[in-house]
Amino acid sequence: MKKIIDAHIHLDQYKEEELTAIFQEASLLEAIVSVSFDLQSCKKNLSLSKAHxxxxxxxxxxxxxxxxxxxxxxxLVAWIEKNRYDMAAIGEVGLPYYLRKQKKNGSFSLNKYIELLETFIVLAKKWEKPIVLHAVYEDAPIVCDLLEKHSLSKAHFHWFKGDPKTIERMIQNGYFISVTPDVVYEKEIQDLVRVYPMERLMVETDGPWPFEGPFKGIMTSPLMIHQSIETIAALKKASIEDTYLKILVNTKKFYRI
Incomplete structure (x- = not known):
């Protein structure tokens, strides 16, 4: 099987026996980019990187x-600064789209989250690191504003969903996106892949997040990416071999792997 890179996964959230299964498949992987949730998560991901x-x-x-x-x-910032030479990127950071939608009383304030995100954008710029972004739908233009403000172009919008105007803006700015295994069965993601340049595409699982379609009831694994790449090749009307190679090169270049 062709070599792949999972460009966005939460390894620290898997159970030990699940991690064992994933690492048993590691010979088929070029790399795994494991993003963090908080300080404890950062420490676990650093530990995993030392072991694997x-x-x-x-x-x-x-x-x-x-x-x-x-x-x-x-x-958190002090810890990241101390360990910045061991990290591939700043992430996962962004804006709380889904959390905000859950709030019913209208009291949710986005401003503090924007300030927090800007803190991380400044650090990514200062340390010359890529940034991994959680920014979908109407949050994406706000994030684009911040990236443009600080002239940070090394941006990865994971599992992106958004309007055509924002997609075009992201393409013009040279931002990368990654798609999950739902590209196999979700029209919205398939449409995004059709319009986004192959040179800015990566693949991810966002595991352990579960998927539907042919993946229903199956533990999310980086090996699901093979089906994603086959689907991307069909959508782009490209050969499977070229698609594997292009996505691998994209990801290695973006993350300096």
Missing amino acids: SKVKPAFGFHPEQPLPSESQLQT
Whole structure:
């Protein structure tokens, strides 16, 4: 089987026996980019990268949760700075689209999350690191504004969903996207793949997030990416061999693997 890279997975959220199964398949993987949720998650991903050379950790604070206190943020940033030479990227960071939708009383304030994201964008720029972004639908233009403000072009929008105007803006700015195994059965993601340049495409699982269609009831594994790439090749009317190679090269170049 062709070599692949999972460009976005949460290895720290798998059970030990599930990790064992994933690493048993590691000979088929070029690398695994494991993103972090918070400080504890960062530490677990760093530990996994020390034990398994193919794990490339990204450090950050996932936006779909309550904001950290000022002291928690300072502790996190200090830890990331100390370990920045071991990380492939800042991530996962972004804006809390789904958390905000859950709030019914209208009291949710986005401003503090925007400030937090800008903190991480500044750090990514300062340390010359890529940034892994959770930014979908109407949140994406806000994130594009921040990236443009700080002239940060090394941006990866994972599992992206958005309007045509924003998609065109992202293409013009040279941002990368990655698609999950739902590209196999979701029209919205298939349409995105058709219009987004092959030179800016990567693949991911966002595991352990579960999927439907042919993956229903199956533990999410990086090996699902093979079906994603076959689907991308068909959508792009390209050969499977060329698609494997292009996506591998894209990801290695973006993450400096």
